[in-house]
Amino acid sequence: MSLTLYHRHVLEDYLAGSEAKANPNHLAVIRRPAIFSVLAHRGHEASVKETLTSTDGALLRDCAPGEWLLVSTASGAAVVENLLGEIAGASLADQSDGRVLLRICGPNVRKILAKCVAVDLHPDAFSIGSSANMLCCHVTANLARSGADAFEIIVPRSFAGSVFEEVMEMGREFALTAAFAEG
Amino acid sequence: MASLITCPHCGTRPKEEFSIRGTALSRPHPTASEEDWHAYVYLRENPKGRYQEYWHHAGGCRRFLIVDRDNVTHDVFSVVDAAAIGRLSE
Structure with a gap:
């Protein structure tokens, strides 16, 4: 018997039925980092x-x-x-299968992340390229600043659903959208 | 108000990122008497005032730190990596 295994992302169910059009504040879930x-x-x-x-x-x-x-x-x-x-x-x-990479960007990204992490993310305090481990939505995550208003969050796979839901909740007032991205 | 601890590796972080692992005692020599080991394992001073404790930065760099603080005023006097202290005494 031959078995075909498909790669299935842990956030597949969470993102099912989400809007296809990205808003200015957007969370991209990188499919296979x-x-x-x-x-x-x-x-x-x-x-x-x-x-x-x-x-x-x-x-x-x-x-x-x-x-x-x-x-x-x-x-x-x-x-x-x-x-x-x-x-x-x-x-x-x-750790590719053990961690989930989320990329969040947009004009209100700091206001959203201020409700998730307790670290000063002001552009002067957290420069582009900086990264650190910190609690993000009660989960130990690695947060990095990848651009002017762009951050990358790496969370353990089994916590990704909880972090994703909480980040989306915090971003709701800023119309945060989410979708998969290839890289 | 959140208590802020300045981790030597990660910077200023809220206390929620840490787990407190008890008084920073020096471990007795393996051949030390049973009284010494009993004191090391079970007996604690629990002072009111200045206190040195092991804090594990569980939500950050996952290093053991020695936090010197006052448990009445919440002043933090110093935070150092426990390994740095250990290496000094080697």
Whole structure:
């Protein structure tokens, strides 16, 4: 018996029947991002960070001292894994199926996120490219600023539904829409 | 009003991101007497005033911190990574 397995996103049911047209405030759910968790061994933090920063097509997210998430929406997990190969002094684990990447943008994005996180997201305090772990809707998430009014949230897969619903609720007064995006 | 703790790695965060893990005691030597181990495991001062505690930044960098604070006035005097203290005494 042959079995065909389809990739099914954890937020598939949550997004069923949502509006197709994106409003200015929009939440994009990235369908298949490549997310790797990287931990530097003691004493190798600086050299590992240098190697990771110079990786093409992948963005680095800060989690903790010597711990990062490497995110790529351009290429799949297998491609990124080959690209990284073995990093001296670091251990990495594929988290692509364990994490969900949400991209929220729009003119009111800070007002929406102010109800989700307790961190100062003012443009001067949280510059483009900054990222940190923080509680987002009671769930430990990684939040990064990817553009002037754009943020990326990485949440554990099993909490994604709860975070998604709460972010949508907070964005309702600003007509936040949501849809899948390819990358 | 939320109590704000300035994590050395993440910056100023609300107390909801942390879990308090009790007094920052130094661990007795493995061959220490039973009284010492009993004191380390069970006995706590519970002072009113300045207090040093382990705080785990569960909602952020997931590092153990030592928070030096006053539990009457809520003043926080210092927050350091517990590993930094450990390495100093090595």
